[in-house]
Amino acid sequence: MIERLLLEGFRGVKTGEIHLAPLTILVGPNNSGKTSILEALFLLPNPLRKVPYGDHTAASLLEHMHRTLDSAGYAFLFHNYDYTAGTTRLGCDAYGEHYTLELASWGKYIYLITNANLRSKTTWYDGKTVNCFGALSPAESGLSIHDDMTYILGDSLLLNPRLTEEAISYLRSNWVSIINRGITKKVAQEASQLTYDAYEDLTIEPYLAGRYAVYAYMKDGRRVRLGDLGDGLQSYMVSRILYEVSRPQLLLWDDVEAHFNPRILHAVALWIGDLLREGRQAVVSTHSLEAVRIIAGVNEEHAKIQLTHLKDGQLKLRTLTVKEVEELAKAGVDVRVGEQLLL
């Protein structure tokens, strides 16, 4: 399990440190460092590994998500985009060891260096040999991969409501292996417990004009395109498939409540409970106190609620229990907006 994460010069966080539980729930205002924590944990195992989104690596997926207009490249990983002068360091304590991932600029590139032993070594400007995953460009989306196979930590999967299209693109490219593993059937049947429709399985079949679509097909034989289901059900099914495909050691979920009715949130809480029982770990972020109550409440013995706050790049946190969140709410204090008093 990852017990502690250290961030230095990473995205909005100049310095920060967070202690993690088997289930950590990040709650706080917008721009308070929640997504940066999740993205750091997503990169750590190996930023250049393939992830189940289109043809992306972990790093390129984040680059894709953060693009605005025609801007591209990886400078966004550095605090204030200061990739020339700054160094970004991520560190974590896990399994009794300390692992680091350093993003260091040299010449035209940003190198991804770790203290863990990799197959790929690079000779650094001072003559020392360093373990290097590869290199990124500050302003271009291209990257140079030296080692995409070695994981310094167990795999992590990032779920984010903005990534559904990339996820479906990945599913399409790997459909036969996903079907043959029985994943789609299992997920379709789980989804049937969340709605009044009874789904048998998912399938890719022709739609109109010879084009293909992903369908949920029902016990009565009818097909409904995945994109025509409600956003919540679609997001739940896609997330479940991605999880079953990759079975990550660490599940990261940004805005876990997005599109979800409490019925699906309960299913998510139980799913997280199952993965915790298997010795896996989860970190989720949310703006919803209802999501906090349900996910932490159902998994009370494993859960830690972390209130986040970011000011002048300093990440501050406070650990809360469900009971404290409830009592504060009853007393008229919403922890999502009372962070300046609580931290």
Place this chain on the structure above:
Amino acid sequence: MKLTFTDLGGAAAIHITRFSRRFGISIVERVGKPSRKMIVVGDGTPDYEVLAVVCHHMDGEHSAYLVKPEKTGLGAVDSLKLYAETFKDIAAFLFLIDQEYDELEELFAKVEQKSREVGMELSAVNRVARRVGVSECRLGGRSFALVVAVNGLDHIQSHRHTIEDHLVAAAGLAVDRDPKSIWMSLSSEEHRRVFEGLIKSPQHANNHLPQQFQALQLLMDHPE
């Protein structure tokens, strides 16, 4: 018996979901079959857990909605009226309430009085057991059954009777003070052992939770 919740973000749903997952019992349905039965819980935990145990031992074919109003005890009757007015398909309600400091007869009388105060007309009041009553209710032109079950055990020597009477008895503990405080003084491991025993043996559960079994059976047997 399966339970479907009217508020999945509420404490009842969260407690019972956690409890059922912890003990591996299957009593929760997020999308339940339409039911015409509703359980109104007057008091919170550990009533939820006890209800989960009893439902686990009942016929798994039946289902009921479970609701926990904000007001506890007799105050829940206000919400009962709202449910009866709003959920017109519900044919039978079960109201579970702690005896607390009242004499048993006094409490039944208070439930009747409070029901009448909020506009429910009670008739054919039938005490089917010492701690279980059934009556026909009329409200706003419709009728429904109301089963009232009072938590507490007569052989427990205490001025206050609550659901903890049953749990302390199931734990086999001597009662030298308020059973609620005895139960609260036990560790979570001791709580777990008591619930494990109740879940494992239907006979043991029935012996210690007689009125809850009887009341749920009455609810299940009420015609749809």
